[in-house]
Amino acid sequence: MTNPRADRVRDVAKLAQRSARQRRGLFLVEGPQAVREALRLDASRGTPLVTEVYASPACLDRYPELDELATATGALRLATDEVLAALADTVNPQGIVAVCRYLDTSLDDVLARSPRLVAVLCRVQDPGNAGTILRAADAAGADAVVLTEGSVDVYNPKVVRSTAGSLFHVPVVIGVDGDELVARVREAGLGVLAADGYGVVDLDVLQDESAARRLGSEASGGGNGAGDSPSSYALERPTAWLFGNEAQGLSEEELALADARVAVPIYGEAESLNVGTAATVCLYASARAQRLDPGLNG
Template sequence: MFTPRTPRIVTARRLQRRKDRDQARRFLAEGPQAVREALAAGVVLELFGTPAGLERHADLAAQAPEVSPVTDEALAALTDTVHPQGLVALCEQVDVPIGEVLAKQPKLIAVLAEIRDPGNAGTVLRTADAAGADAVIFAGDAVDPYNGKCVRASAGSLFHLDVVRASLDVLDLLQNSGLQVLATSGTGEDDVDSLLDGGLLAAPTAWLFGSEAHGLPGELIAAADRRVRVPIYGGAESLNLAAAAAVCLYSSARAQR
């Protein structure tokens, strides 16, 4: 049984650092839900599990190409949660080039422009998946989609739709491919409801979302086709990023369907 000092555990533990994940093109997915979706996507290389975890989720262990029993201490070393769930999968990274996405003529894309919070990013990824988006682009100096908290917050959606890592220049590629680019802004001249009522959201669309703290970079707001706000009908000052993204993406999904 592997311990925290076993070389394979030591090597896997390094994947908690972004530079090591990028160099190895691998990452860790923690918990039965993430493991299940990673197995379905065919990207699991090895499954680490405590004896109790492997017994409790024998169906998942049976699907893994390699299963390595580990001590509770070894599993804890591979996670950053207070109460690990007994399973951690070593996975291949799943992001694809932007050209591969655009070749499919996507109808709905979410762009996370320099969003730093992994929980927010993972939640938007999950929301985009639920709304039927084709891809999520992590643009500029954005959080790593393989950050442990981001993977958990995506609730398996990381494995369901195309994930892209790109520079902020991706905006030009989206527009040249026929997508209208809509920048979310609390001071936008358009609002989501008016665009939905006017039929404008039925067109292929890329929504730009910025961080809650700083919003979108000014150059992206200026380069977008429209600047769009989510209308506030009550007394709230604003919506958080995940809630605003849900409103925008589902409005497009409704119009496109």
């Protein structure tokens, strides 16, 4: 394709708008890393995910795996840099743009798989923050990411970009009501923690208690129940973490739904942490406690 003003190009470019995405159930994926992850997922599941791939010959030459995966879809079209620039939301899509079907799943599906770590974005609005949390959730081995009603659109090109491919690794659930979500995850056996800068429970205390339980039980021969420290919440439990809107944090209603309001400790003078940063610390703390718990591993 050489004409950046072709109808097809215009149709794809419209996917930068939420209304067009929602009408067609399709979204844009840009750049070699994100497109490769989309194609890998496409290749591994039964139903097709990637409906179109546009790439420059130079990009395919440079990334042979991408070339192979894209060719295998039967939906690859060579395109000039001008066409690629017109298709993409970014000025420089680095030679490749794909169109994908929506891939969010249902809360039922997620809960049926007995998740142990779930990140819930409660009205998080900034695309970069949402993407950072999704990427951190993937890194921490979370089983799902849920975006409640009123959160940024996970298919916004800025969110897709900032997940750096993690959107294709972690099951995502969107448009859920917060109250209903909490009730459902509780039924599924998960505890619920609210990340809250004003929380009275210190994340480090939860980590200390969890470590003490583990080392206590190891010392007593690998049994369980040997922990003797008073625990407000056992961090090694299957857990859904609630993360709030960047300006307002979690609402009183959301906070009231949680088993505990947990603050990441601030050792310096910073007033608060960015929600993406706080979420990273919280998810890694849970992942570490769960991994180390002798009752759940080995």
